[in-house]
Amino acid sequence: MAANDAVEARGILAGISGPRDLERLDAAELDQLAEEIRELLIAAVATRGGHLGPNLGVVELTMAIHRVFESPQDKVVWDTGHQSYVHKMLTGRARDFNGLRTETGLSGYPSRAESEHDWVENSHASTSLSYADGLARAHEQTGSDRHVVAVIGDGAMTGGMAWEALNNIAAHRDRRLVVVVNDNGRSYRPTVGGLAQRLTHIRTSPGYEPTLQAIKERLTGRGGALGPAAYEALHAVKKGVKDALAPQGMFEDLGIKYIGPVDGHDRVALETALTAAKRFSGPVLVHVLTTKGQGYDIAVDNENDQMHQSVPFDRLTGDALAVAPAGWTSVFRDEIVRIADERTDVVGITAAMLHPVGLDAFADKFPDRVFDVGIAEQHAVTCATGLAMGGVHPVVAVYATFLNRAFDQVLLDTALHRCGVTFVLDRAGVTGDDGASHNGMWDMSLLQLVPGLHLSAPRDGARLREALREAVEIDDAPSVVRFAKGAVPDDVEAVERVGVVDVLRRDDDAQVLLVGVGPMAHMALAAAELLADAGVRSTVVDPRWVKPLPPQLLELAARHRLVVTIEDNGRQGGVGSTLVQAVSDAALGVPVRVHAIAQEFLPHAKRDVLLERLGLTAPAIADDALRCLPGAGNNED
Known part of the structure; x- marks a missing residue:
């Protein structure tokens, strides 16, 4: 095996164009498919970076969900959407993983623009149950008998919003809603809090292994028919689980049926549990135990975060391909x-x-x-x-x-x-x-x-x-x-400090005041150089503290013919917008040009690509200043 193999879907996976293709596969082929999915996950993230550990842990779970439910008619909502890579592969996007997290390639999260199987573009945690509750209510309103499946895990059950949703889900016992708790005991790091302690008790209890084995035997044994008896076997193991392992009572006290715990890497057990949940008429919680990084020992053994989110790495060693500069x-x-x-x-x-x-x-x-x-x-x-x-x-x-x-x-x-x-x-x-x-x-x-x-x-x-x-x-x-993501720029010392404002450049008889906020101060200095080449003199300042707005900024603005602000924040309500209001209130009569992020949802791409698209570059800022400088003879305003 090469250090980093080509990112390419192969074998059975290459022929998967949608979830229904899984129905034709026998047990041996499904096992092979799981191996091929893990190979592609490792190859793609090793090359492009991304979330590896969470996705390796949900391979069998995702396969089981798509074999039991009928997406997109049944709606599958992923909490902490970084665990959706396998879902993407099984919904026809395996061939596109070479472009994972690239500008025109696959998003690292669910994307409604990519597929009808992606319902929620969420990548903030603890939201899936609220989405699912709303979708299930919509089904009820429209007379649909389809299911909603919410997959929550990676620590998202520690969020209060998840419990607000459970409270509402439990109040309506006739909705077809299945909550799958992917319990791997971790978010980035081991999950904390009382809930986590109760779930961890399952793993550490002396009764856990024999109870899990008993559940597996009922799920996969000859007597495990998928009728009422099987549901009782699952929902039950009541005396064993409720008394010894505790979580069933916690959820059932809310009015939500509980199935589990189920081995999250046993495909047959998962399918049986999910089928039983599907056949129940009300909300059901399926508690699934998985291992983050499953199938890749380097990830499992990583004590820091089990390769939760990785930069490109050598798949043979797990070592990063490049050492990132100090951030x-x-x-x-x-x-x-x-x-x-x-x-x-x-x-x-x-x-x-x-x-x-x-x-x-x-x-x-x-x-x-x-x-x-x-x-x-x-x-x-x-x-x-x-x-x-x-x-x-x-x-x-x-x-x-x-x-x-x-x-x-x-x-x-x-x-x-x-x-x-x-x-x-x-x-x-x-x-x-x-x-x-x-x-x-x-x-x-x-x-x-x-x-x-x-x-x-x-x-x-x-x-x-x-x-x-x-x-x-x-x-x-x-x-x-x-502060920003990534490498720290070189330190730039001030030539003068006026109040809390650092003056980084002061040309004699300066015409333009450039206000660079945070690391955008470096861009302001670069723009000043370009203006100097065009014969325009500038002052460059870094406010350091932008709220409350330093009064020294107004004093400096009054001495210039044009003020230009640059910030790594939205245009509306930011530092530039605040300065515009202050200049107007003070009746200074100085025009202010605000350079900031357009108030829109930006696509995934490299930071420098997005900044150029937004016009947040030194040449674009200098050109705009030349065009807008009063008395320059080339104004358009």
Whole structure:
């Protein structure tokens, strides 16, 4: 086997054009198909990067779902959509995996534009049960007798929204809705919380192995007919499971029938369980136990995250093909540990993403001062507010796109109570390959609405360290530090600091004020060089703290003939928009050109490709400034 084989669907998999093709396969062919799927998964992710561990764990489960249910008439909704690669293969897209996560290729998540089998383009967790409840209600309203299947796992059951949906699902006992809990005990890392502890109890209980074997025998044995007796055998093992292993009672107390636990890598057992669930007239929960990374020992043995999300790697060793340069997250990881060394009142909070957001080193050194609350951003924010009320300073580290889910808590829990909580937003701005739902392009617009909040966008590593230290000193209001995905640009020192504003370039008799927000300061400097080549003099500034808007920006704006703002955030409500309003309120009469992300859902592509498409490049910005500079003789406005 070559280190990285070609990404190509072969054998039986190459002939799969849709789920109904699975019906003609015998047991041996289905086993071979599972092997071919895993081969393609490993080859594709080794070449393109992506989510490997979650998909290796759901091969047999996905095959069983598509053999028992009739997609797209029966609607299959995937929570944490990164576990949908196998679903894509079985719905006719295996031949396209060479283009996984490329600009014109397959998305790394379900995509309605790709297939009629993809219902929800979700890649934020804990939402599938709400979608499923709505779809099932729609079936009821339209008289349809089709099923809805919601697959939830990878820690998504720790999200409160999932339990809100279960509460509603349980209230209507005649809807054809099957909830499949893919229980692999992990999100990025081992799942936390009371639910996780109860489910983990199943694996560690002395009665687990014999009970699972008894269920398997009933599911696959000669007496395992798919009628009422089989349902009772599954839904039952009541005395064995309910008393010894506990989860059945938890769900049945809600009014949802429980089947399981089922071995998630035993295709026959899975098909029997799902068929029994399908034949029941009301909502059923099928509890499936899987292993993340199944079939690829390197993934299973990876103690960090079982190759949850991988960069391109050598499939023989699991080693990355290229060493990534130091990223923004690593700068935060180092600095938060230094701060924690100096201040015992600083604590960390993560929403099931300890390593991705850089709190792992803090947790390693001070395990009692870092709290993982699961996929529960709303709880994370209000819990942090309570911590602040109790006299400590919490640092909540999340991806920028995920803070959207907790805006109300930031506004009315943290800010209203003037609590000192620091939010660190990783992956801010255009993130690229992961698609629309992961671009962190909303936070600066949303947070502008929050009274009293302080917001910093550092331009480089030195400024990130500086802003983080300034943020944790704020104890009477929420503070936010946001930074981009990927490599950290070179440090750029200021030639002067005016208030909180860093002046990075000051030409004599400057005509244009270029305001570069965060790492866009580097683009502003490059645009200034191009303007200089055209005979136009500029001042380039980095505000450092963009909320509250520094008054020095208005003073600088008044001394120039044109102001140009550049930010890695949506146009509406962002820094540029705020400055436009401030310039208007002050009646300065200076035109302001706002360069930001178009307010649209961006396709998946490399960051630089998207920025060029959006006009966020130094040449495009310089050309626009030349066109709009008052008195330049070539204005169009």
